[in-house]
Amino acid sequence: MNLHEYQAKLLLNRYGVPIQRGVLIEQKEDAEKAFAQLQEETGTTWAVVKAQIHAGGRGKGGGVKLAKNLDEVKTHVDNILGMMLKTPQTPGGLEGPGKLVRKVLLTEDVYYPDPETGEMDTNEFYMSILTDRAKECNVIVYSTEGGMDIEEVAEKTPHLVHKEYVHPHLGLQGFQMRRIAFNLGLSGAAYKSMTKFVNSLYAAFVGADASLVEINPCLKTSDNKIVAADSKVSLDENALYRHKDLAEWNDETEEDPTEVEAKKYGLNFVKLDGNVGCMVNGAGLAMATMDIIKLSGGEPANFLDVGGTADAQRVENAFRIILRDPAIKAILINVFGGIVRCERIAQGVVDAYKNIGDINVPIVVRLQGNGADKAKGIIDESGLAVHSAVTLQEAADLVNKVVAG
Template sequence: LLPFQARRIAFNLGLSGMAFKEMTKFVTALYTAYVKSDSSLFEINPVLKTSDDKIMAVDAKVTIDDNSLYRHKDYVDLRDLREENPIEVEAGALGLNYVDLDGNVGCMVNGAGLAMATMDLIKQAGGEPGNFLDVGGTADAARVEAAFSIILKDSAVKAILINIFGGIVRCDRVAQGVIDAYRNMGTINVPIIVRLQGTNADIAKELIDKSGLDVMSATEFQEAADKVQAVLS
């Protein structure tokens, strides 16, 4: 943030005199704190101008980027897990990027972009995404089993859609991970649709189809959507 930009903010707020100077300092300090704390959000609402032209932050919401916490050990000590979603806390401890949502279809994907597209797919199929869950580049049996256990903690989930692009990770390895995880967990009482595209996708589909498990494979996005729609209807 350059000095003239801070002054422009104060000017656009219609301030003058001491209030103008105080707002310029306030905005500059706010930006400095945002950058130095590695935050993804600094929301000050409301901001108050006192009768003697002081600028005060009356309330604030700050979101720290989790990926930066290794640089801010003191912030970790302030974390209150009681204020957080317990399933999200457990998922984080397992190394899973999980966000709990209100829908009825559990999602297991690799990559945030694919996750967003998958949630759109679920909505188009008449469902609502029950979570955002990114398993990352490693999708072996242990990781898939951990993801299953997290998704199934949500009693509202009526189906699970696994949508993986095998770029870094091979699709056949993911498929074997799904099969092994399913067998390790025993019976899973919700339908599972698996769409795998990328390296060794044809082998992966064959593994799923011949596994003898209650798991449906799909190749195309629309095919996966149709199967989600079918199990929800």
């Protein structure tokens, strides 16, 4: 589950991570009040208006603006709130429709001169924590090249990207925090601030059951504080039962409406760009099905796992979701009867035909395993115009053939 920046900062601050403070704005008329509140709480004279959407590259798309006074705050809030923001990471990229900005975060200015010397001495770093499955441990990825696309940094200057692997049982050690601060070129007060920052950030990652925590930029201010100037946090949905307060932060308006509906039906669904609808039981088999469709010359339109306890109703709901995509030219049902019996799936197919009405796309069905014979009988006796296949390769070839007409 992805969090907005303002939510991610609230979460990180619970664990002692210093953040760039801000005030959330959802109505344009609240801009003046929010700016007054921000100035009272932080003492800032300038502010930054930041669009809140689940996508990176907001600044490139015009979703992050610096405001030097109240009039500029009002102007930027008025322009950004309600805009369709396009970034390289929104659906369709810069050529796509973009995402509607429903909230903006008004934040304090953290790029200020040293209060004592008057000198401007800031540094932007990159830092993230995620799980390295190959090494079976968490890893802290960091670089002196903050504020940039880390993929570009890794490609062009890989020596500037450092990794610190954390032992799953021993946890993050003091020498590792110090090594991170040293590799970032810090000393003195900034060095100490960074070690504390890394310690708190890792505590947040583990404590919140996150799958990703990314700070870009992680800022060293002119007075040697380390601050999360931006933050991206993804939570492991399988662990949300332990964090019911965080589960309530889920913003369904940022998700694909079809995927949200599928979740309510207990379906694992991800929309893709192809034209072959897939309905499969089991995530591994679903991945294999999409692979073989692709290898056979087709383009899968979705990942859809009906689960090991699927019944006729769930299959019907899956049909409705797949058929909602106008790009669909054929549907491949691939079920291996193990926990779920094949006749349940077959009955769901028959019920879907009856309840949905005209299904004007060809359907290829491959049912193998527990109850396959009974399932074949159910479909044969229904009189439905479906194509049967025995092997997975045969099913893939057949679905590509019917797509081609």
